[in-house]
Ligand code: FES
């Protein structure tokens with residue numbers, strides 16, 4: 001067993017217990033409806049009394065256990081996998097566990113954010129500790145009760161037993177006594193080989209609620225006396241609202257108020273990204289009436305900055321790429337190596353702006369009074385929202401509460417907090433509780449988009465087809481996509497990475513696997529071409545490079561583990577029977593490391609009626625210990641479909657500062673018939689602490705797709721989207 | 731505003747709304763049947779799918795005045811306790827990620843199977859193409875439909 005120092009004290013437990021018991025979360029009935037149900041027929045009776053053991057665990061007198069899931073749930077399934085980790089160390093039957101969303105409590109919980117695929121990685125130790133600490137306290141309470149030493153007791157599945165004796169104690173029987181026990185300073189964690197729950201497949205705790213249509217999402221939130229609100233933003237980036245036909249709108253049926261709100265917060269931070277700080281707000285009783293009122297709006301806008309378009313965007317990026325760039329890494333002498341290379345290849349790749357398009361449009365509930373603000377809704381970063389609302393209203397942070405609902409998708413969109421801040425501003429103005437709802441058009445035309453990128457890769461081979469020089473330079477609107485210390489850095493003696501960025505007034509932000517979704521596609525399709533030029537098999541070519549990085553790495557800033565990287569490539573090679581001819585099947589491969597996990601993918605394409613059809617995708621994943629096996633597979637499958645879909649079909653284009661696509665009739669997302677027919681996921685089995693999977697499955701899919709398309713059609717794809725690429729790059 | 735009598739999930743409801751109000755907003759705002767979701771409002775995403783006399787329709791496109799005496803079924807009325815074969819298959823395959831699109835997917839799949847109990851892959855693609863899932867659960871949805879079709 002591993003012993004670890006507990007990192008919290010009795011006082012913080014009490015604080016959170018008071019919060020949890022005091023109704024911060026369960027005080028209003030709507031959220032209680034969102035508690036996941038006991039999961040089998042033998043589920044224990046609902047307790048008469050609950051005992052807060054610590055801020056993660058509440059045990060009822062019948063033995064039923066509630067585990068609080070600390071992080072926002074956006075579909076990455078942490079509401080199941082995080083409590084699983086607690087339940088493992090607590091040693092309780094999963095059937096007797098219920099899950100509740102924890103409230104925002106930055107003093108107690110660690111990292112309450114859904115971003116960067118970090119929930120599991122950063123939660124691993126605190127969650128294990130929470131379970132182990134509670135188990136230890138229950139053991140100590142039992143020892144005291146039975147008059148024996150703790151060492152004379154053993155525990156399994158929520159039942160404590162005397163090792164040499166007959167007496168037993170259920171968690172439900174002793175929970176009340178464990179509450180008073182001193183929190184141990186050091187606790188023992190289970191040996192990984194003793195895990196019973198972790199690495200099995202546990203079904204989504206909200207599965208039943210989802211398939212029966214229970215109100216789980218922010219948009220479903222209801223409160224007595226609540227009004228609805230919608231906003232109208234300027235039609236183009238670079239414009240500002242001046243005034244509108246207020247009297248006419250106010251006179252419309254179902255409209256109770258209409259006004260301009262300003263959501264400027266002092267010292268805005270990263271999560272405050274928003275293009276339009278003044279908005280027309282319309283308040284009323286029904287969504288449909290508000291939609292009609294929006295259509296009747298006559299607003300005067302004024303231009304405040306340049307109105308941009310897609311052609312201008314590409315020109316700016318091209319100029320930036322041609323200009324002096326910032327060198328971010330240099331190994332050896334790339335210029336000399338390229339000069340003496342026998343073969344040199346250079347290719348340029350681009351990707352367009354993308355909206356997130358979570359299926360649930362942005363929305364938030366707010367109830368602001370003179371002295372408090374209560375917010376409920378879908379946010380990936382409740383802490384940032386709390387901070388921004390506190391700044392907007394000039395309220396102390398303690399007087400702002402944020403509760404998280406389940407989210408109909410996040411993908412980075414809900415890291416930005418403006419829609420919560422807007423709801424608060426509207427509620428303050430009308431002095432009543434309100435739920436702000438975006439239409440799809442609102443959502444798509446004022447996003448925090450995935451930036452647009454442009455990058456050039458160059459490689460030099462010697463006369464024996466060894467890679468002797470490699471360079472990458474990349475720019476974007478408004479950031480460079482280049483990760484200078486990622487593969488193939490470290491495997492090539494002469495290496496150069498250069499960065500630049502260009503300006504835009506389009507608002508951008510994190511989008512599932514930021515930058516990696518672009519670099520993986522570009523770099524991995526480039527390496528496919530380099531391997532071809534070197535007359536080598538694309539997997540063998542990469543494995544040779546990893547061999548170099550293992551035996552003789554160049555530089556000491558390489559941010560990947562070459563063994564694990566090579567490991568996923570070897571696994572995908574084995575599982576997909578790489579190298580075996582299959583009639584009519586054209587294959588492409590890619591591997592990528594990001595967000596602390598390694599994923600290699602092989603995509604099999606067949607041409608059907610002259611159209612490429614993805615028959616199968618093979619994925620090999622190293623994310624350390626797999627917490628919830630089938631759910632982890634689901635995540636990787638989703639990442640593959642999302643990656644393939646956006647690379648093939650999606651782009652957001654601009655004209656006169658406005659997006660040319662505003663709903664799903666113009667903007668293409670992948671649909672059923674275009675999805676791969678099958679996706680198999682295999683894991684590298686090891687005992688390394690787990691890392692996340694919300695993002696890492698997506699980036700390699702783009703490279704593997706481009707490479708498979710080349711095999712199928714003889715055509716290389718350099719510019720996304722591959723299938724409807726039109727005017728953006730001439 | 732006129733009164734409308736509606737038959738939804740076997741129950742009669744009376745609502746007082748503008749005649750062009752889409753069924754979606756009657757369900758969500760007036761009746762608090764919140765399982766039917768809003769995704770696009772223009773018939774392009776399928777999140778709002780309900781059954782209209784057994785056929786899958788987009789409730790965001792159907793004005794309340796066009797419903798008449800027709801029987802409407804929403805996800806809340808698909809089964810007593812989530813035990814419709816499609817719902818059971820969804821749980822068996824643990825299809826959901828964020829889950830937001832799934833009530834629409836399920837309603838569409840249930841209508842498909844009612845009409846075509848043994849759909850081919852092609853039939854499934856054709857019937858389901860109007861239902862977007864941004865999380866990318868398409869492969870599992872297809873598997874679940876096949877499982878349900880074998881019940
Ligand atoms: S909301 Fe009706 S189809 Fe999208």
Ligand code: FES
Nearest residue numbers: 828829831863865
């Ligand atoms: S499960 Fe999230 S949109 Fe389908």
